Every structure is written in C-alpha cells, then in structure tokens.
Amino acid sequence: xxxxxxxxxxxxxxxxxxxxxxxxxxxxxxxxxxxxxxxxxxxxxxxxxxxxxxxxxxxxxxxxxxxxxxxxxxxxxxxxxxxxxxxxxxxxxxxxxxxxxxxxxxxxxxxxxxxxxxxxxxxxxxxxxxxxxxxxxxxxxxxxxxxxxxxxxxxxxxxxxxxxxxxxxxxxxxxxxxxxxxxxxxxxxxxxxxxxxxxxxxxxxxxxxxxxxxxxxxxxxxxxxxxxxxxxxx
Amino acid sequence: xxxxxxxxxxxxxxxxxxxxxxxxxxxxxxxxxxxxxxxxxxxxxxxxxxxxxxxxxxxxxxxxxxxxxxxxxxxxxxxxxxxxxxxxxxxxxxxxxxxxxxxxxxxxxxxxxxxxxxxxxxxxxxxxxxxxxxxxxxxxxxxxxxxxxxxxxxxxxxxxxxxxxxxxxxxxxxxxxxxxxxxxxxxxxxxxxxxxxxxxxxxxxxxxxxxxxxxxxxxxxxxxxxxxxxxxxx
DNA sequence: TCACGGATTTGATCGATGTCAAATTCTGAT
DNA sequence: ATCAGAATTTGACATCGATCAAATCCGTGA
Numbered sequence: 008x009x010x011x012x013x014x015x016x017x018x019x020x021x022x023x024x025x026x027x028x029x030x031x032x033x034x035x036x037x038x039x040x041x042x043x044x045x046x047x048x049x050x051x052x053x054x055x056x057x058x059x060x061x062x063x064x065x066x067x068x069x070x071x072x073x074x075x076x077x078x079x080x081x082x083x084x085x086x087x088x089x090x091x092x093x094x095x096x097x098x099x100x101x102x103x104x105x106x107x108x109x110x111x112x113x114x115x116x117x118x119x120x121x122x123x124x125x126x127x128x129x130x131x132x133x134x135x136x137x138x139x140x141x142x143x144x145x146x147x148x149x150x151x152x153x154x155x156x157x158x159x160x161x162x163x164x165x166x167x168x169x170x171x172x173x174x175x176x177x178x179x180x181x182x183x184x185x186x187x188x189x190x191x192x193x194x195x196x197x198x199x200x201x202x203x204x205x206x207x208x209x210x211x212x213x214x215x216x217x218x219x220x221x222x223x224x225x226x227x228x229x230x231x232x233x234x235x236x237x238x239x240x241x
Numbered sequence: 242x243x244x245x246x247x248x249x250x251x252x253x254x255x256x257x258x259x260x261x262x263x264x265x266x267x268x269x270x271x272x273x274x275x276x277x278x279x280x281x282x283x284x285x286x287x288x289x290x291x292x293x294x295x296x297x298x299x300x301x302x303x304x305x306x307x308x309x310x311x312x313x314x315x316x317x318x319x320x321x322x323x324x325x326x327x328x329x330x331x332x333x334x335x336x337x338x339x340x341x342x343x344x345x346x347x348x349x350x351x352x353x354x355x356x357x358x359x360x361x362x363x364x365x366x367x368x369x370x371x372x373x374x375x376x377x378x379x380x381x382x383x384x385x386x387x388x389x390x391x392x393x394x395x396x397x398x399x400x401x402x403x404x405x406x407x408x409x410x411x412x413x414x415x416x417x418x419x420x421x422x423x424x425x426x427x428x429x430x431x432x433x434x435x436x437x438x439x440x441x442x443x444x445x446x447x448x449x450x451x452x453x454x455x456x457x458x459x460x461x462x463x464x465x466x467x468x469x470x471x472x473x474x475x
Numbered sequence: 476t477c478a479c480g481g482a483t484t485t486g487a488t489c490g491a492t493g494t495c496a497a498a499t500t501c502t503g504a505t
Numbered sequence: 506a507t508c509a510g511a512a513t514t515t516g517a518c519a520t521c522g523a524t525c526a527a528a529t530c531c532g533t534g535a
Contacts, residue, residue: 478533478534478535479534480533481530481531483530483531486526489522489523489524490522491522492521493518493520495516495519496516498515500512500513501511501513502512503511504507504509505506
C-alpha cells in the first residue's frame with residue numbers, strides 16, 4: 008500500500024485532536040449510542056495536502072464534509088474566470104450539508120487552503136439516517152440553523168461595514184472581553200482572512216494599516232491591540 | 242370588535258390565494274393528516290399595512306413567519322444609523338425560522354414593505370412538533386436547506402457580480418428560456434429590488450440605464466428585453 | 476545562518492457604487 | 506382629469522475597494 012507524497016488519502020486513522028474536533032461538530036456532539044455509531048459508519052476520514060480540489064461546481068453531490076484540521080476554501084468563478092471566495096471553512100465547520108435536501112449538485116468549488124483533514128459523510132446514508140433517527144434529524148437542523156445564521160451575518164457584514172470595520176470585528180471577536188491590551192495570532196495566512204472578509208489581499212493589508220492609527224500592530228501573524236475598547240468604536 | 246385603520250390584525254380569515262401560498266411553503270407542502278393539523282394549530286394569520294415593524298433586532302424570538310402576500314424587509318443598522326437590507330421576503334418565503342435551534346433573539350429588524358399578510362408560527366410549538374413528528378422535522382430541514390442555499394448565492398452574487406450583472410441575472414431568472422424578446426413586470430417597487438440586490442436605489446436606476454444599450458427597456462414596472470440571449474452575455 | 480520563493484505590503488490608478496440634491500415621473504385620491 | 510406626495514431618475518461628487526506592478530518581508534529548507 009503506497010501513498011503518493013502529493014496526496015494522502017486514508018480512512019482509518021483519526022488522531023486525538025481530530026477526534027475531539029469531530030465530536031464537537033453539531034452533527035455529532037449531541038448524538039449518543041446507536042445514532043453515533045451509525046453516523047460514524049457513514050463517515051470516512053480524508054487527508055489532503057494544500058490546494059487540492061475537494062469537489063467542483065456542478066459535480067454530483069454525493070458527500071458533505073466537516074473540517075477536522077486545516078482550512079477549506081469555497082469559491083466561485085465569474086464570467087472572466089476570476090474567483091471569489093464564498094466561505095472559508097475552519098476546523099469544526101461543515102460544508103455542502105445544505106445539499107442533504109436542497110439539491111443534487113455542488114454549487115461551488117471547494118479546495119484545501121492548507122494541509123487538511125476532512126470527515127466525509129455519505130450524503131445518501133445521512134439522508135436515510137435523518138429519516139430514521141430523531142436525534143440525527145435534530146442534529147441536522149441545528150447544524151443548518153447555525154450555518155444559515157453565520158451566512159446571513161456574512162451578507163449583513165458585506166453590505167453594512169467597510170474593510171477596516173470588518174477587520175476590527177474579526178479581531179474583536181477573538182479578543183478577551185475586557186477593554187485593555189490584547190494580542191492574538193492568526194491561525195492562517197492573511198490570504199484566507201481576506202477571502203473570509205470578502206476582500207482582496209491588498210485591501211486587507213490596507214485595512215490593517217488604517218487600523219494602525221487605532222492602536223493595532225501587525226507583525227507576521229501576530230496582531231497586537233493597544234486598547235480593545237478603542238477598537239470597538241471604529 | 243374594532244380595528245384601527247392603521248393596522249388590522251386578524252387570526253381567523255385566510256383567503257384562497259393566501260391559503261394556496263401557505264400550502265406551498267416548504268413547512269407545509271409535504272405534510273399530511275395529523276402533522277398538518279398540528280402545524281396549522283401552531284399558526285395564526287396576521288395582516289399588516291405598509292411599513293409596520295414585525296420585530297426588532299435583539300427582541301425575544303418567540304415566532305417565525307411565512308409571507309403569504311406582500312413583502313417583508315429584513316435589515317440592520319450600522320453604527321451611523323444607516324440601514325442595509327439583508328433580505329427581501331416575497332410570498333412563500335419564510336424568515337427567522339433559523340432561530341428554531343439557532344438562538345433566542347432576533348438578529349435583525351423586520352418590517353413590511355407593503356400591505357402584507359403573514360403566517361405566524363409559534364417557535365416553541367414548532368420546536369416541540371419537530372421533535373415529535375418525523376415529517377415536520379424533515380420539513381424544517383428542507384426549508385432551512387433551501388434558505389441556506391439562496392443565502393449563499395446571495396453572498397456569491399454580492400462578491401462576484403457588478404450591479405448591471407445582478408440586475409441582468411434577476412431579469413433572466415424571470416424570462417422564458419428561449420432567446421427571443423420578452424417582457425416582465427416587477428411585482429414591487431424598484432426600491433425593494435434594489436434592497437434585494439444589495440444596491441442603493443440610485444445604483445439600480447443606473448444599472449437599468451446601463452442595460453439599455455443591451456436592449457433592456459424599462460417603463461414603470463414593466464421591463465422589456467429585446468434579446469434574452471444577448472442579455473445573458475453581460 | 477543564508478538564500479530562495481512565496482506572501483505581504485505599498486504605490487499608482489481606475490472603475491464601481493454610495494451620497495446628496497435637484498429634476499422628473501408616477502400613482503392614487505379627489 | 507387634476508394634483509399632491511411619493512418614487513424614480515439624473516447630475517455631481519466623494520469614497521471605497523479592485524487591479525496591476527514593484528518592492529519588501531518572512532518562513533522554510535539547505
């Protein structure tokens with residue numbers, strides 16, 4: 008059994024960290040006993056290196072996924088072939104689960120944005136399970152609800168806030184609640200943060216430099232905030 | 242029993258058209274017998290005149306709604322008090338149903354954008370029903386799935402297309418499939434269309450005038466397209 | 476530690492869209 | 506049909522963010 012260096016694809020190993028993430032997924036966190044076992048048996052684990060395609064727009068949707076480690080970029084192309092990120096999925100995020108009952112084709116492209124481990128759920132198997140087990144149906148509902156809320160927030164954010172405001176929002180959501188100084192470390196490249204916020208990388212960079220005058224210092228992936236309260240005002 | 246001229250609020254009458262819309266709702270369309278009866282008893286009908294508040298951001302979410310006739314605007318305010326539409330709900334659309342399992346407070350303001358009739362579903366009652374009746378859980382899942390898909394499309398649209406492209410998209414979705422000439426009538430004010438597409442009214446107006454050179458004529462609410470195929474190219 | 480290549484920042488510019496005000500058109504009520 | 510008020514369009518502008526190119530930074534592997 009040989010793996011290429013390019014792409015490792017396994018469905019047996021699941022390390023502790025990945026397992027912990029998986030069990031906190033809305034799909035699994037509330038399940039017990041039989042339901043949990045059945046969900047796990049509809050699932051396999053997949054590891055991919057950076058920049059590998061997971062699926063393409065228009066393909067037949069026969070699975071949905073949960074990110075265990077790494078990041079996944081969902082994007083579309085416009086007529087000119089330029090791509091725009093729709094969503095960046097972090098560990099714990101589920102994607103394409105809306106196709107359980109919403110359609111049969113993937114609606115955008117998905118590719119890894121880092122070395123990534125995924126839980127792959129067979130669409131038809133989960134569909135069947137949701138019809139049989141009450142708690143699985145409820146788990147699906149919870150997952151869809153939360154996902155819908157974050158997506159609506161995304162629309163609101165895009166339509167309501169400027170680039171520096173979105174960046175400030177992002178930082179503040181990850182800062183301690185008190186108003187003093189704080190320091191956070193980005194878990195990924197700025198590239199991805201830009202996509203998450205619906206910005207070109209250059210726009211993100213300029214947003215950071217706008218925030219400098221509000222006491223935000225950026226060095227590599229480390230962001231330092233002099234006064235969290237002051238940042239809230241922007 | 243007296244109603245003010247300002248706001249009529251009834252929960253007994255349901256005319257034929259409204260009833261037909263209601264039964265095509267994802268929440269009700271697949272239900273039969275007992276489930277249908279129980280859902281109907283968790284529901285009441287509300288009629289409101291133009292520009293009435295349905296709920297406000299931060300209020301306790303004790304109901305979700307389905308538009309039977311008229312239109313509802315979901316919007317948020319930014320720090321300066323300027324409002325941005327998040328979503329325009331048309332007859333058949335459901336809103337705030339993501340709070341069934343996603344949270345306890347409304348996340349934005351909702352107000353009528355015309356004289357409007359709504360089906361109001363008691364949140365807790367439907368929550369209980371979804372736990373008891375399989376087909377109701379499934380109906381909830383279907384509704385959330387579809388809603389999530391359209392919301393993701395909205396993000397994609399915002400990030401990928403210019404104003405004239407979005408307007409062209411809107412027109413094309415409502416045109417016959419063949420490539421010839423076509424004519425459609427907007428079911429609402431341009432105001433609302435602008436909000437739907439994430440544009441200021443002035444930007445919508447200018448988008449229309451850009452489309453004139455692609456053979457699109459606008460007079461009042463009537464939009465005529467000389468060549469549907471040509472419009473697709475933009 | 477050094478050097479390389481990719482990531483990020485910066486500069487210059489452009490196009491798209493929001494904003495405000497004024498002109499015009501539309502609509503519904505009389 | 507007429508008119509007032511609302512909706513829409515148009516004009517003039519300001520601003521934001523995208524784009525392309527060039528410079529710089531940074532992390533990684535040797």
